[in-house]
Amino acid sequence: MAAIEIRNLRLDLRESENVLRVIENLSLSIDEEEIVSLVGESGSGKSLTALSLVRLIACPPARFSGGEILVDGRDVLQMTKAELRAIRGRVVSYVFQEPGASLNPVLTVGQQIKEVLRLHCSEEARDEDVGRLLRLVKIPDPQLRMNDYPYRLSGGVQQRVVLAMALAARPRLLVADEATTALDATVQTQILDLLKELRDKLGMAILLITHHLGVVRDIADRVAVMYAGQIVEMGPTKTLLLRPLHPYTRGLIECVPRLGATAGHLRAIPGQVPRLGSYPQGCRFHPRCAWAQSDCSTREPDLEEIEPGHWVRCPYWKLTSTDTGHEHR
Amino acid sequence: MALLEVRRLAVQFPIGERLFRTAKRVLRAVDDVSFEIHSGESMGLVGESGCGKTTLGRAVVRLSEAVSGSISFEGEDITALKCSTLRSRRQRFQMVFQDSHSSLNPRMTVEEIIGEAIEIHRLARTREVRRHRVIALLEQVGLDATHLRHYPHQFSGGQRQRIGIARALAVQPKLIVCDEPVSALDVSVQAQIINLLRDLQQSRGIAYLFISHDLAVVEHFSHRMMVMYLGKVVEIGDTKRICQTPRHPYTQALISAVLDIDPHSKRRRIVLSGEPPSPISPPSGCPFHPRCPIAEDRCRSTAPELRQVSEDHQVACHLA
Numbered sequence: 250m251a252a253i254e255i256r257n258l259r260l261d262l263r264e265s266e267n268v269l270r271v272i273e274n275l276s277l278s279i280d281e282e283e284i285v286s287l288v289g290e291s292g293s294g295k296s297l298t299a300l301s302l303v304r305l306i307a308c309p310p311a312r313f314s315g316g317e318i319l320v321d322g323r324d325v326l327q328m329t330k331a332e333l334r335a336i337r338g339r340v341v342s343y344v345f346q347e348p349g350a351s352l353n354p355v356l357t358v359g360q361q362i363k364e365v366l367r368l369h370c371s372e373e374a375r376d377e378d379v380g381r382l383l384r385l386v387k388i389p390d391p392q393l394r395m396n397d398y399p400y401r402l403s404g405g406v407q408q409r410v411v412l413a414m415a416l417a418a419r420p421r422l423l424v425a426d427e428a429t430t431a432l433d434a435t436v437q438t439q440i441l442d443l444l445k446e447l448r449d450k451l452g453m454a455i456l457l458i459t460h461h462l463g464v465v466r467d468i469a470d471r472v473a474v475m476y477a478g479q480i481v482e483m484g485p486t487k488t489l490l491l492r493p494l495h496p497y498t499r500g501l502i503e504c505v506p507r508l509g510a511t512a513g514h515l516r517a518i519p520g521q522v523p524r525l526g527s528y529p530q531g532c533r534f535h536p537r538c539a540w541a542q543s544d545c546s547t548r549e550p551d552l553e554e555i556e557p558g559h560w561v562r563c564p565y566w567k568l569t570s571t572d573t574g575h576e577h578r
Numbered sequence: 579m580a581l582l583e584v585r586r587l588a589v590q591f592p593i594g595e596r597l598f599r600t601a602k603r604v605l606r607a608v609d610d611v612s613f614e615i616h617s618g619e620s621m622g623l624v625g626e627s628g629c630g631k632t633t634l635g636r637a638v639v640r641l642s643e644a645v646s647g648s649i650s651f652e653g654e655d656i657t658a659l660k661c662s663t664l665r666s667r668r669q670r671f672q673m674v675f676q677d678s679h680s681s682l683n684p685r686m687t688v689e690e691i692i693g694e695a696i697e698i699h700r701l702a703r704t705r706e707v708r709r710h711r712v713i714a715l716l717e718q719v720g721l722d723a724t725h726l727r728h729y730p731h732q733f734s735g736g737q738r739q740r741i742g743i744a745r746a747l748a749v750q751p752k753l754i755v756c757d758e759p760v761s762a763l764d765v766s767v768q769a770q771i772i773n774l775l776r777d778l779q780q781s782r783g784i785a786y787l788f789i790s791h792d793l794a795v796v797e798h799f800s801h802r803m804m805v806m807y808l809g810k811v812v813e814i815g816d817t818k819r820i821c822q823t824p825r826h827p828y829t830q831a832l833i834s835a836v837l838d839i840d841p842h843s844k845r846r847r848i849v850l851s852g853e854p855p856s857p858i859s860p861p862s863g864c865p866f867h868p869r870c871p872i873a874e875d876r877c878r879s880t881a882p883e884l885r886q887v888s889e890d891h892q893v894a895c896h897l898a
Contacts, residue, residue, distance in 0.1 A: 290764040403853045404627075433626035433791065434835040435850045442849065460765055463837025487841045504769040506798035508821060508836050514776075515798070517769035521734045537766075 251319075252421045252454040253302060253341065254278035258316035260297060262526060263309055269526025271297055273478045274316070279422060284448060284455045286465045286486070288501070289475035292525040295458050298475070299424045302456075303341045304333055338369055342420035346427040348407035352399040358383075358410050359395035362417065369418035382413040385450075387443060405436035409443070419451060426458045441468050462502060466490055471558075474498050477523050477533035480552060484559035494555060494566040496538045532563070540569050579653055580614035581785050582638065582671075582753055587611045587647035589630075589637050593858060605858050607633040609809035610647070612884075615802075617752060620779065620786040622800030622817060624793055624832065626854055630809040631789050635755045638787060639673050640664060651753075669699045672746035676758035678738035682730040688716070688741055689726040695748040715744040719774060736767035743774065747782075755787045760795065772799060793836050797821045802890070805829045808857050808865040811884065815891035825887055825898035828866050864896070872897055 260272040272294045279285045289295045300306050302318060304325060318325040320340055325333070345351055353361055359379050366374035366382075376395065383391035386409040399407055408428065415423060425444065429437040445468060448455055457469060465472055466486060473483040474497065482495040493499045500518040520537040523529065529536055535545040542565055552562045563569065589608040592600075607630040615621045625631045636642040638649060640656065648657045656667055675681035682691055692712045702708035713723045719740040730738055739759060746754050756775065760768040772795065778784055790796050796803055797817055804814035805828065813826040824830045827848075834848040850869045855861055861868050867877040876896055884892045 290766060405853050433853075434793070435626065435831055436853055438835045438837070438847060438849055461837065462839045466839050466841055467837050490839055490841050500766060502839060504766055505839065506769075506772070506794045507839065508794045508797055508833065510798070514773055515769035517773055518766035519770070521736060522764050522766065 250281055251278040252281045252283070254319040255298070255302075256317050256319065258298070258301060258318065259314045260294075260301060260306070261312045261314050263312070264526070267526075270314075271478050271526045272301070275478075275480055276316075277473055277480065277483075279454050279456055281421070281454055282448060282452050284445075284457060284468055284470050286457045286459060286469035286472045287475060288459060288462065288465055288472055290460055290522045292477075292522055293475040294478040294525070295475050296426055299343075299426055299456060299458055302422075302424065303337045304328075305337075305343075338365070338415075338420065339418045340420060341422045341424060342415040342418065343424045343426065344408070344411050344415050344428045346430050348404060348411045348431075349399065351411045352407060354399055357396050357398055358402070362395075362410070362414055365414045365417040382417060383410075385416060385447070386410075386413045388413070403436075404432055405439065408432065408440060412440075412443070412447075416447070416451070420453060422454045422456060423447075424456045424458070427460070428457070429464060430459065430461070437464075438467075444468060462490065462505065474501070477528040478526070479533065479562060480560070481534065481562045482560065483552075488556075488559055492570065494559070494561045494570050495534075495563050496540050496569050497534050499569060500537075540565055580650075581617040581619075581652060582615040582787075583648075583650040584614065584638065585612050585648045585650075587634070587637060587649065588645050589633050589642050590645050603858060606809050606860065607642075607857060608637060608644075611806075611809075611811050612647075613804055613811065613814060615753065615785050615787060617785050618779065618783040619802065620788050620800040622796035622803035623787060623789045623806065624791065624796050624803065625806035626791060628854060628857065629806040630857070631806050632757055634806070635673070635757050635787060635789050639668070639671050639755050641673070665698070669749045670751050671753040671755070672749065672751040673755045673757065674739075674742050674746050674759050676761055678735060678742050678762070679730070681742055682738060682745075684730055687727050687729055688712075688721075691730075691741060692716070692745050692748050695745055699749050701749065711748070712744075715747055718747065718778070719744045720770075734767075735763050736770060739763060739771055740774070743771075743778075747778065750782075751784065753785045753787065755789070757789045758791070759788075761790065761792070768795075775799070793821075793832055805832065808854060808860050810865060810894065812866065812894045813892070814884065816889075819888065819891050825891070825893040826866075826895045827870050827872055827897075864894075 255275060255277045258272055258275045262269045262271050275298060287295045313326050320336060362379045362382055363374040366378055379395055380391045388394050388406060388409050429440050469486045472486050472489050473480045476497050482498045493502055503516040504518055506515060518537050531546040531548055532550050535541040550562050550564050552560050554560050587608055588610055590604040590606050593603045593605055611634060623631050633642055637644050644657060648655055689712050692715055693708050696702050696708050696711055702711055716722055716725060721740055760771050788800050800817050803817045803820055804811045807828050813820060813829045824833055831848040831850045838845060852869050863879045864877045864882050867873040882894045882896045884894045887893050
């Protein structure tokens with residue numbers, strides 16, 4: 250069963266006179282206990298998609314102009330303020346990139362966690378409850394850390410505290426928006442392991458937003474690749490990483506240096522990532538695509554299911570997946 | 579002779595210093611670091627946040643002052659050079675910063691930003707000549723004359739980083755210190771910049787000190803590398819050798835923490851407990867011992883010195 254399901258979501262942003270369509274017909278469903286990763290570069294709309302789940306976007310300037318987001322058969326886009334409050338934190342909860350910015354600098358860790366507990370659970374939040382949450386995210390000496398202010402903690406421990414707060418109401422889906430990006434490599438692996446463990450222990454689903462395919466391969470069951478406000482490829486992690494069909498996905502995989510690979514030129518994707526909302530006509534990737542055909546600049550491709558569970562938004566995927574691409578670059 | 583030779587360099591920052599009160603404690607950001615870079619070579623520098631890699635990079639170009647040790651550039655000791663001499667020497671070593679947004683003056687056009695360096699070192703006699711040089715530089719980094727009158731905010735992150743590189747190139751340096759030059763960029767643009775830096779090295783013989791937290795990027799980019807932990811170099815030598823057979827347990831953990839894309843890869847992961855301790859009160863003995871999976875008694879009491887383990891490969895570990 251799906252923990253949450255997005256159907257044909259459209260999101261507009263008003264920028265002075267212009268209306269920018271920043272998310273176009275996006276459909277994504279996340280099953281219970283599934284880890285889905287949303288991959289893309291800046292301006293691809295991945296964070297906006299995640300924030301849309303429980304409508305954490307200010308409207309205006311934003312406007313949901315179509316689609317639905319279903320939780321237990323109810324549409325989030327139609328909910329009242331009170332109904333939204335009831336699902337925020339309890340059904341969907343968030344962890345963001347900079348833990349330091351998510352924590353209140355003038356409250357101790359314990360006070361902040363109690364605030365969340367009071368809001369979601371009972372009138373009386375006790376030290377034991379805080380301690381239990383801190384142990385859940387594996388913070389050593391919870392009794393001591395409870396009385397610390399955030400500035401005393403390292404980035405990794407701060408992120409664990411934020412995670413503890415996000416888990417206070419036992420959400421069904423945890424959204425981790427670049428939650429490990431700012432952390433050091435050795436700490437990043439600790440947090441990724443913790444996330445996997447929490448999924449198994451608490452049986453929650455995770456939507457992990459990242460630009461790092463290494464993180465995806467480490468943790469995700471399924472991946473959706475976003476480019477310029479659209480999903481361009483979606484499928485099981487292994488399939489997608491071994492046999493990427495969309496030229497953009499292929500580019501993303503090939504442009505990162507790998508440990509132990511032979512040195513030489515990296516296969517960069519030419520050009521720039523388009524600005525949020527101002528996307529090219531036709532296929533949005535065509536100006537940067539090595540395999541672009543004459544009709545790519547006019548015809549907008551659909552997301553098609555090539556094999557069960559593997560979706561691609563490129564009519565020329567056969568060309569891409571068999572060709573090495575050398576002669577094109 | 580090495581292009582750059584750094585000997586026993588130390589950089590410290592006083593903590594809690596106020597007027598009429600000298601600092602009681604110091605933060606040892608860089609502690610007894612020695613290395614050399616030959617001309618046309620790239621030296622990678624990896625480590626986690628707070629290990630002192632940025633401070634070391636800044637100290638090399640004299641943007642941070644050393645408390646002891648020496649820096650020689652082409653055989654000349656530049657550790658204590660005074661203002662005007664230092665400025666003229668800086669023509670030979672430049673820096674590219676991580677954040678291209680804050681390292682370019684928002685009120686100057688591209689022509690002024692790049693031209694300023696040419697002006698300071700009096701490398702062009704007339705305005706015309708200067709403009710031609712700026713255009714040539716822009717073309718080398720993949721931009722062109724149409725960008726001359728643009729301001730930094732009109733560019734994307736990748737383009738701004740290209741401007742930063744063009745500015746560094748303007749004075750024809752022999753060494754460029756690159757401090758996380760690609761970390762703030764989108765992955766598809768990262769590769770463009772890495773390729774650009776590499777092409778420039780091949781065509782102009784520039785040497786780099788390439789600072790990054792991303793080991794895969796450093797492995798790809800540099801001939802030699804060093805790994806820093808709490809202000810000290812724990813492993814240094816040939817990049818391929820270190821990445822294939824890392825000898826220091828910290829390097830081993832760093833390499834195992836690189837997240838591979840390949841679903842078939844079966845790299846064993848070493849999960850380190852805890853996080854780097856504060857450089858204000860570093861642990862006794864080996865700085866890595868509280869997190870080290872194989873630490874013994876002597877690691878807690880005596881700090882290991884760097885020693886040769888094979889050709890061009892040195893490690894600071896009792897047990898390596």
